[in-house]
Amino acid sequence: MSVGWAVASGIITQRFLALQDKCMLDAEFQDLVNDLQENFDVEGDSVADVVKEINDRLTPLGLRLDHVRLDSGDVIWGLKLTSKEDGQKMRQAALLDHAQLEVGKPGNRMLTVEDVKFYKGVCDRFVKDRSALDDKALEEVAESVLGAGDARKYTKKEHVCCGHTYSDMDFALDTLKKNGWLVPADLDASGRFDHFLPGPRTYLEIFSDDDSVSDCPLCEQKTVIGGESCPNGQCPQWFHTQCIQEYFQQYPDRSCPSCRVKWPEEGGGRHGDDDDMMGS
Ligand SMILES: [Zn+2]
Ligand SMILES: [Zn+2]
Structure with missing residues (x-):
């Protein structure tokens, strides 16, 4: 067994805790994964493999590395707190204290x-x-x-x-x-x-775990806030704005990827807004 994965999961944890909003854009995250693969003994065919191995180490600490796609199309990564038990709570507290010593800056209060x-x-x-x-x-x-x-x-x-x-x-x-x-x-x-x-x-922490929020069929990730729905009222699908725009660039006849009904020209579809923020 390589010690690389343990080191890698430690580095990932520290890196996320040090960030102001505790989230990383996909491109930065991919760079971090490449870095870990080059510098430590961690091997994986894909980012998903690396994430799975790292999550095997983080799960006992009550942490999970996860990602979500925003309506803009950006994918963000972050650590979620999953623990409910006291034993895990203690370990998390120790971890957070440690992170505070290592990376905490004055005035940048680390949360318990x-x-x-x-x-x-x-x-x-x-x-x-x-x-x-x-x-x-x-x-x-x-x-x-x-x-x-x-x-x-x-x-x-x-x-x-x-x-x-x-x-x-x-x-x-x-x-x-x-x-x-x-x-x-x-x-x-x-x-x-x-x-x-x-x-x-x-x-990342709330919408991505909400089962009432539908998945975008184009990227298979949650259509959190906003998004576009099909003009065919019978078609239940919601799409990320960026996903559907890219799809129509590829298929300019503008028929729905799900039900084939034609979407009106630019600006068509119902837009999500505050009154319908869960996109359902
Ligand atoms: Zn999408
Ligand atoms: Zn449709």
Whole structure:
């Protein structure tokens, strides 16, 4: 057995934890995999082989390396936290502490396992109804994912950081933004959840596990937010905007890859929007 895979999984973990939004574009990820193949004793015929081997090492730590395709067509990679058990929780905490020593920069606060659970819970709520997220909703999320005892850490009404005092809401929004779960919808975005959009980590950690979101038949990956649906109301398929555009460049008669009904010229199809954000 080569020790290469253990080293490679360690490097992957460190690299992702060091990134501000904890996600990597596909091209960067491919470079990293090539690097690992060249410099360590890891062999795989394809990226999928390498990912599988690395996930065999990460699973006992409650982590999983995964990817998702955004509507833009970009594929992003990241580490997901999968653990539910206390034993794994301890190992993750040790891992995150270690990562903090190795790669943490001053002012770039590394999240604990509890933090990640809480903020993922908030994102989950955000996806369902962002306008209803208020202090009370934050409290409910904290209690449901962490229990009443630990919930108090997140709902103490005042957070002091770098000499400033923040409300629960401001602190949560700031943390979600800094860690790539949310991105501002416009330059003035502040203070309220409905001024934000899902960021790369929300796509990766929440949408990509949602079975109610359909797969794009062209690339077989989730059509998270947005996407285009077939003009034939009977045809259930949704496509990534970029996937269907590339398809029509190749097949200019613009017939649906699934039901063969013709799509109207440019701009056709129903566009996903906020009222229909799950694309179903
Ligand atoms: Zn697609
Ligand atoms: Zn169709």
